[in-house]
Amino acid sequence: xxxxxxxxxxxxxxxxxxxxxxxxxxxxxxxxxxxxxxxxxxxxxxxxxxxxxxxxxxxxxxxxxxxxxxxxxxxxxxxxxxxxxxxxxxxxxxxxxxxxxxxxxxxxxxxxxxxxxxxxxxxxxxxxxxxxxxxxxxxxxxxx
Ligand code: 8DG
Ligand code: MG
Ligand code: MG
Numbered sequence: 001x002x003x004x005x006x007x008x009x010x011x012x013x014x015x016x017x018x019x020x021x022x023x024x025x026x027x028x029x030x031x032x033x034x035x036x037x038x039x040x041x042x043x044x045x046x047x048x049x050x051x052x053x054x055x056x057x058x059x060x061x062x063x064x065x066x067x068x069x070x071x072x073x074x075x076x077x078x079x080x081x082x083x084x085x086x087x088x089x090x091x092x093x094x095x096x097x098x099x100x101x102x103x104x105x106x107x108x109x110x111x112x113x114x115x116x117x118x119x120x121x122x123x124x125x126x127x128x129x130x131x132x133x134x135x136x137x138x139x140x141x142x143x144x
Pocket of ligand 2: 040041042056059
């Protein structure tokens with residue numbers, strides 16, 4: 001009797017844009033450990049995508065955003081991870097409400113730290129869902 005597989009879950013992640021850069025954090029997690037990923041997390045019951053992105057960013061970095069916009073959705077199946085999982089990942093973009101605000105690492109058990117990376121010089125390795133988008137030529141900046 002095979003165990004029933006877990007259901008797919010909805011994740012909301014954010015391209016936080018500043019000049020030509022995006023905010024990335026190095027994951028400390030059983031899924032994609034040590035890879036560079038966007039801020040974000042699980043959609044909670046009753047939330048809009050925009051509310052989820054703002055809440056997750058605030059919990060993870062302390063930052064506040066405005067001009068939040070929906071970009072795209074991807075389907076991500078992680079069969080090779082210690083705990084296989086499946087995410088429908090919703091990507092949004094936003095700007096900092098206050099460009100002077102500094103990212104704090106508020107969940108150090110889940111992230112090694114946040115930093116800004118120029119889009120044309122992203123760090124390695126990227127978290128697989130993000131890596132796939134970059135390789136496909138996706139660009140999160142307006143006017144692309
Ligand atoms: P939560 O308990 O705060 O809701 O969740 P979290 O601890 O912040 O979850 P997460 O791992 O940061 O995000 C949930 C899932 O979203 C993650 O396991 C896989 C999926 N996901 C992607 N791409 C990205 C990404 O670039 N960044 C993040 N953080 N998650 C991503 O598919
Ligand atoms: Mg979170
Ligand atoms: Mg997260």
